[in-house]
Amino acid sequence: MLTAAAAESSKKVSRVWQKGSAYIPIGSSSSRSCRADSITDDLCSPSICHVLMLLISVAMFTSTLVLLQSLRTNQAVCFVPRFSKWRSSPSNPDLTLQDKLGEADELNAPNDKEWLLKQSEENGTASCHNARTTQAMLFGIDQPAWRGGNVRLQTNQNHQILLVSYTEDGSRRCSGGDFYETDLSGPSWKSRPTVKDLGDGSYLVDLKVDSRQTGLYSLKVVLLFDNLHGLDVNPEPWILAKEVVQLKLEFIDELKSSLWSDLQLCNKDDFRHGSWRGRWTRAKANESCTADDEGRFKCLNPGEECEPPWCEGPVGSLESNGWVYSAHCAFRIFTQQEAWTCLSDRWLFFWGDSNHQDTIRNLLNFVLGRQDSNLGRTFESTFSNPRNSSQFLKITSYFNGHFTESDNNLGLASLADSDYRHRLSSYFLPTNPSVPDAVILNSGLHDGKPWTNLTHYVHGARRASSFWGNLWRASRAGSSARPKMLFRTTVAPAGEFRNKPANPQKMEVYNTILGELLVSEFGPSNLQVVDAYDMTFPWHFDNQCSDGGHYGRPPALNSWLGIRTGHHYFVDVMLAHVLLNALCPLQQIA
Numbered sequence: 027m028l029t030a031a032a033a034e035s036s037k038k039v040s041r042v043w044q045k046g047s048a049y050i051p052i053g054s055s056s057s058r059s060c061r062a063d064s065i066t067d068d069l070c071s072p073s074i075c076h077v078l079m080l081l082i083s084v085a086m087f088t089s090t091l092v093l094l095q096s097l098r099t100n101q102a103v104c105f106v107p108r109f110s111k112w113r114s115s116p117s118n119p120d121l122t123l124q125d126k127l128g129e130a131d132e133l134n135a136p137n138d139k140e141w142l143l144k145q146s147e148e149n150g151t152a153s154c155h156n157a158r159t160t161q162a163m164l165f166g167i168d169q170p171a172w173r174g175g176n177v178r179l180q181t182n183q184n185h186q187i188l189l190v191s192y193t194e195d196g197s198r199r200c201s202g203g204d205f206y207e208t209d210l211s212g213p214s215w216k217s218r219p220t221v222k223d224l225g226d227g228s229y230l231v232d233l234k235v236d237s238r239q240t241g242l243y244s245l246k247v248v249l250l251f252d253n254l255h256g257l258d259v260n261p262e263p264w265i266l267a268k269e270v271v272q273l274k275l276e277f278i279d280e281l282k283s284s285l286w287s288d289l290q291l292c293n294k295d296d297f298r299h300g301s302w303r304g305r306w307t308r309a310k311a312n313e314s315c316t317a318d319d320e321g322r323f324k325c326l327n328p329g330e331e332c333e334p335p336w337c338e339g340p341v342g343s344l345e346s347n348g349w350v351y352s353a354h355c356a357f358r359i360f361t362q363q364e365a366w367t368c369l370s371d372r373w374l375f376f377w378g379d380s381n382h383q384d385t386i387r388n389l390l391n392f393v394l395g396r397q398d399s400n401l402g403r404t405f406e407s408t409f410s411n412p413r414n415s416s417q418f419l420k421i422t423s424y425f426n427g428h429f430t431e432s433d434n435n436l437g438l439a440s441l442a443d444s445d446y447r448h449r450l451s452s453y454f455l456p457t458n459p460s461v462p463d464a465v466i467l468n469s470g471l472h473d474g475k476p477w478t479n480l481t482h483y484v485h486g487a488r489r490a491s492s493f494w495g496n497l498w499r500a501s502r503a504g505s506s507a508r509p510k511m512l513f514r515t516t517v518a519p520a521g522e523f524r525n526k527p528a529n530p531q532k533m534e535v536y537n538t539i540l541g542e543l544l545v546s547e548f549g550p551s552n553l554q555v556v557d558a559y560d561m562t563f564p565w566h567f568d569n570q571c572s573d574g575g576h577y578g579r580p581p582a583l584n585s586w587l588g589i590r591t592g593h594h595y596f597v598d599v600m601l602a603h604v605l606l607n608a609l610c611p612l613q614q615i616a
Contacts, residue, residue: 137223139484139542142535145202145225146480149254154200159191159252162206162270176276181237189221189229189247189271199227203254205531206270209567210235212243212277216349216564217305219245232303237279239307247271248567250524256531257480265525289335292355297512297554297608299354300541304560308348309333315347317592321581323347332359339364343392344603346596351561357600357607362395362413368610369394370417373460375453375509377424378468379437381517381558381598384578386423388595389602394419399580404431422462424450427472437473438483438490438540447493454501454509461501464609465509467494467544468558470516470536471575474528480535487540495547511552512608513544514601515559518566521587523574530566534559554608558601571597 137145149155166187167177179185189206191199202223208231210217215235222230235243248269250256255264310333315325323345330342337350339359344350351357360368376382383401390396395412403425411417428436429446441447454461469490477483494511502508515537518530537559545553565571569587571594573579578598586593 137538139539141225142538143480143484145223146254146257149201149203152200155253157193157197157199159199159204159249159266160194160268161192162247162249163190163192164188164271164273165190167273176242176274178276178278179233179235180281181235181240181277181279182281183234185233187231187233189231191227191229191252199252201225201227201253202229203252204229204249205251205256206231207248207250207530207567209246209248209564210243210275211246211564212239212241214308214311214348215239215243215305218560218563220303233275235277236307237281240277240279243275243277245271245273245275251529251531254531256529257535259475259478259527261527261529261532262525267524289352289356291338291358292607293611294554296355297556298550299557300545300555301538302353302557302560304351304353304557306349306351306564307336308346308350309336310341310348312347317581317583319583321583321592323581323592323594323596344596344599345392346594346600349596351600351604353557353560357604359603360393360606362393365389365393365606366411366414366417366419368606369419370411371419372463373420373422374609375422375424375462375465376468377450377465378426378514379471379516379575380425380427381471381576381578382423382466382468383425384576384598385602385605386421387580388578388599389605392599393602393606402431403427422453426469435472435475437469437471437476438486439473439476441490441493451497454497456500456502461507462509464512465494465498466512466514466605468514468516469540470533471519471528473536474526474532480539483536484539484543487536487543491540491543491547494544498548498552510554510609511544511548512554512556512605513541514556514605515541517558517561517572517575517577518563519575520562520566520572520577521569521574524566526574528575530563556601556604556608561601561604562597565594565597570594577601 164187166185191204193199202225204223204227206221206229208219208221210219210233212235220232222232224230231247233245246269249266251261251264252266255261258264310326310330312325315323317323325345325347326342328342329340330348332338332341332350335356336352337356337359340361341348341350341359343359343361350359358364376386380403383403387398387401390398390409394409396409398409401423404423406420406422408418408420410419425431426437426440427434429440429443436442473483473486477486498508498511516528516533518533519526519528524530537557541555545555547553562572562577565577571577573586573593576598578595578601579593581592581595583592
């Protein structure tokens with residue numbers, strides 16, 4: 027509301043500028059000079075015009091100050107309508123977004139290993155820890171959401187909203203540990219808005235969209251587990267999988283700028299990031315495309331080029347109908363020749379779960395132009411370029427689900443077997459004529475069952491990190507001959523697998539812990555990270571792209587898990603290209 031003085035000044039100014047036969051909008055070209063046919067001569071003197079303009083400026087400035095003060099004291103809060111019965115007041119200052127922003131340190135950083143351990147150890151020490159989360163409230167979203175309307179947000183800006191957990195009787199949860207799955211989807215955008223656990227039953231959610239992607243979006247939030255139950259050995263009885271938020275958002279561009287206009291192709295330093303915050307976008311699509319007789323989605327011309335800045339290269343070769351992933355940097359989609367230039371005469375060593383098996387096959391078939399199908403969980407083979415027989419690639423892959431290839435559910439614990447450790451060590455002896463050029467490490471899906479609690483897992487992860495660190499240091503006396511080390515995080519389990527021992531909450535925590543320990547073991551300059559968890563999460567809500575634990579199963583037209591038109595495999599093909607970006611930055615193959 028305007029002050030009395032400002033209001034009176036505004037009225038005077040309004041009367042003056044409307045005097046005469048025509049209304050002259052302030053700021054229009056016609057307001058720059060006085061017109062004799064509409065305004066009296068004495069009013070047109072320069073001194074009076076200057077005074078009038080000064081009065082207008084004062085009135086507008088006063089109005090702006092009053093409006094800003096009003097916004098600070100009356101923060102817009104959104105309740106999903108079905109939550110309005112709860113007794114907690116939206117005006118309660120301890121629930122305001124502004125206060126939370128002031129309380130939390132480094133809100134944009136993910137929760138680290140020490141924070142996760144502390145939260146796990148404290149869980150159950152207070153009586154309120156036993157209260158289950160049943161619903162959630164959002165704070166910081168504008169009022170149109172109350173009425174089921176679209177919320178309008180500016181592109182190119184970080185929008186932070188607060189998600190607060192409540193029990194069945196309407197009380198606030200006293201601690202963190204709830205696992206909220208978030209999904210922000212538009213016609214040509216899919217991402218996972220990051221969720222920061224503040225440790226007191228509230229969670230900070232980040233939303234941001236590039237100005238090239240204006241339009242209507244859906245924000246979905248699903249409460250998968252509460253109170254760290256996803257970390258249980260048997261989490262299935264605790265599964266909630268309850269959609270607590272569904273909002274329509276309209277992202278608009280009034281600033282006419284681009285948040286990622288300077289998105290550059292990834293270089294070596296870009297793979298030091300431990301936790302990515304990427305998105306899938308597409309600029310081109312064939313809406314009528316379906317799987318062919320082989321189950322392949324050849325929707326675009328294989329040579330169809332990426333649209334900057336999201337990627338570079340033939341996006342059509344992903345067979346993704348235009349979808350491509352980018353993070354803090356953009357990725358090169360390699361041609362067959364570029365990929366062979368990158369990998370020729372090199373030796374790659376993979377250690378991890380059966381997702382490696384899929385990625386290797388997709389690398390060979392979709393990127394390197396081969397036709398290979400029978401790859402075991404553990405194998406070693408040399409592959410040649412079908413277009414140039416002088417180019418070879420050697421691949422060794424070791425399954426870590428169990429020290430026996432046919433068994434499962436040990437993960438990092440497979441290293442407890444001395445014979446298994448000896449077989450792995452034999453590839454990195456300093457007396458060997460050569461050692462692998464690069465090692466791609468992964469563990470997670472088979473770690474869901476063997477660890478009884480988080481502390482137990484940390485001990486196993488520390489032993490595994492030390493084992494690989496010792497092999498790496500002993501492999502050669504000179505650091506230049508040591509293998510390039512790469513950690514690939516575990517994928518987000520999909521569909522009904524979200525309630526299994528290896529579930530999204532547990533995999534995110536395990537990825538964080540193992541990643542930190544590996545960085546500590548090798549040093550940030552000697553370890554590269556590829557975040558497959560962030561890449562797969564936007565597609566993990568159903569089985570369109572995954573059978574639950576794998577995102578790269580071979581194309582097939584047969585139905586699976588309710589999908590009758592062929593499953594998508596492009597997420598893992600994209601992962602193969604991201605690995606190539608880490609192994610061979612573009613400047614090395616130019």
